[in-house]
Amino acid sequence: MIEFLAALTDPSLPFFRYAVLTGIFASIPFGVIGTYVVVRRISYIAGAISHCILGGVGAGLYLQNALGISWFGPLHGAIVVALLASLILAVVSMYAKQREDSVIGALWSVGMAAGLLFIAKTPGYSDPMSYLFGNILLITRTDFYLVLALDVLVIGIIGFFYNTFLAICFDEEYAQLRGIRTHWLYLLLLCLVALTIVLLVRIVGIVMVIALLTLPAAIAGNFARNILQMMVLSTVFCILFVILGLGTSYSLDLPSGPVIILFAAAAYLLALLGLKAVGRK
Incomplete structure (x- = not known):
């Protein structure tokens, strides 16, 4: 971790400071929205939204590099597609006759297929791996x-x-029964999930986004007495995993996204084993 701290103070590595700051600030909505995802049990819906994002990323790259629309980048495309997927899933869940799991599977696969096609037709070389598995070191000041x-x-x-x-x-x-318009609030919640996922994709990627969105909240749920405590603990855990993952990946020259996820998974396993051991006593 000494190398990690040295990199933070190195004036020639501003991108590294952006990465750390982004990870810390992004952990706040991750912990808050992740709590709702775990409590509401909509992890599969969040998974469909996250995989649809690749379609928006690919469209953003294509518009930026092939059509010269410089102001519309991958992050903007991801936001548009994530919100559109949220709208579709909310409408299907509330009004349509189709099976919700079928629509989730369709959005999941179509979004990724469209994204890969856009990336294939984008001039120059665009590496989809950084979006699939994350690379927080690519964060820019604008992204931050x-x-x-x-x-x-x-x-x-x-x-x-x-x-x-x-x-x-x-x-x-x-x-x-109390007159609350739950359909519209459910749609709003899904839109917030979508925006949070867009933030998270830059850190751990599309493939592993659900793990970091749900694992900190799942760990916090074992110790919190109410939802507010669960949100706070989830945020703290998320910040901890991001910093540990970045520090370890920098020191060992490893991809940051997978390392962050492994720390989260290890903490979740330790929490389960610890609670089980305490329960036996």
Whole structure:
């Protein structure tokens, strides 16, 4: 970790500081939204949204490099596609006759297929591996500011609708009887999940995004007494995993995304074993 601390203070490595700061600030909505994903049990829906993002990433690369639309990049495309996927899944869940799992599978595969086709037709070389498995070291100043803006949006909405979201997560029927428009709030929750996933993809990639979105919250759920405590603990765990993963990957010259996920998975396993051992006593 000495090398990690030295890199943070090295003036010739501004991208590394952006990576660390982005990981810390992104952990806040990850912990908050991840708590709702775990409590509401919508991990598969979040997985479909995350894999659809590759379609937006590919479209952004194509528009930027093939058509010269410089202001529309992969991150913008990911946001548009993630929100569109959230809308489709919410409408299917609330109104359509189709099986929800079939639509989830279709979005999951079509999004990735479209993304790979866009990347294949983009002039020059575009490596999909950094999007599939993450590379937080590619974070730029613009990306960092966009992360901050999305942080403010997510935290502001969650703070305003905190009690209402609790109602639709634990007793949606009761919320409907009280006159709460649960359908619209469910759509809003899915949109917040989508925006949070977009933040997370830059850190651990599309393939492993669900692990970091759910594992910190799952660990926190074993120790928290209420939802607010679960959010705070989940955020702290997420920050810890990101910093440990970045430090270890930098020292050992390993990809940062997989290392972060392994730390999260190891902590989850240790938490389960520890609770089981305590329970036996």
